[in-house]
């Protein structure tokens with residue numbers, strides 16, 4: 072039953088596509104286009120059931136609406152899933168067919184990369200549609216810009232806790248030394264923070280520690296490490312019932328998606344007196360970068376806009392304090408106000 076699920080989440084449109092020749096089975100969910108065309112990546116996964124794929128795409132597309140609105144972008148929320156095993160499915164013909172599927176939505180949905188899809192796939196999609204970003208013609212790897220936004224978000228959080236936005240002398244633990252974590256650690260070190268790093272990939276830790284003045288903590292001990300700021304930049308769900316009582320920090324603010332195992336964990340952090348920067352607000356630098364590709368502009372402008380994440384977060388923190396609520400609730404309210412106040416760019420069901 073698709074309609075009840077769509078109506079539950081206020082989704083505008085869900086489109087199913089099949090192409091028997093290539094094995095393509097895709098679902099595109101457009102959550103909300105009040106602020107502009109929907110933008111969100113294409114995830115390729117071997118879902119257990121079709122219902123799981125629908126649930127995922129509805130959840131992810133809705134999250135994109137909030138992420139774009141909270142980043143003050145003139146974009147709505149959408150997402151797509153391609154059902155199947157990436158190892159068996161990946162083919163140029165499949166992504167060409169998928170490109171035609173995206174194209175027939177007439178620009179209401181703009182696609183990009185996500186789990187198990189990459190720049191080379193988007194290059195193939197771009198043969199069939201203009202409604203794609205994250206191609207090799209685009210602005211390049213967004214990760215350093217994501218990290219730059221996270222850095223400014225951390226500054227806003229520490230200011231709300233310690234009264235100064237300087238990170239000099241603060242102890243920051245960076246979990247995950249991937250594309251975002253490495254850039255963030257370097258930016259923190261450049262501003263004289265004292266940085267501790269952690270990664271399950273020992274080689275990544277060793278090579279980073281060889282070139283930088285950092286301490287290292289075992290991945291399992293990362294939650295017990297006393298610090299001022301814990302910056303999760305690896306995987307989702309790391310703030311949960313088991314880890315919250317262990318945290319020895321004043322701030323949780325990092326680049327990872329879905330940091331909280333469940334929404335209620337924002338309140339649990341607040342009860343422990345830990346400032347939490349909502350992930351979709353602080354890690355919006357990646358979306359800001361791909362949005363620039365669509366809206367026009369270069370990397371420099373994307374860096375500047377990512378810097379503004381700090382001020383936006385300050386506003387949300389202030390709002391949360393005024394309302395005696397979590398910053399997550401304040402961020403949702405901020406995004407909903409933007410959508411409610413906007414005049415629709417296109418109707419939910421477009422005219423031709």
Ligand code: NAD
Nearest residue numbers: 213214217247248249250251270271272305326327328357
């Ligand atoms: P990445 O794959 O380059 O790096 C992830 C790193 O985390 C890897 O080094 C991996 O070994 C490490 N890791 C995995 N599990 C771990 C664990 N349990 N403990 C410690 N380390 C662990 O990914 P990335 O692009 O740096 O992204 C990191 C996070 O930020 C992801 O959650 C991603 O969804 C999110 N994010 C990234 C961007 C971006 O621009 N790249 C934008 C928004 C959000």
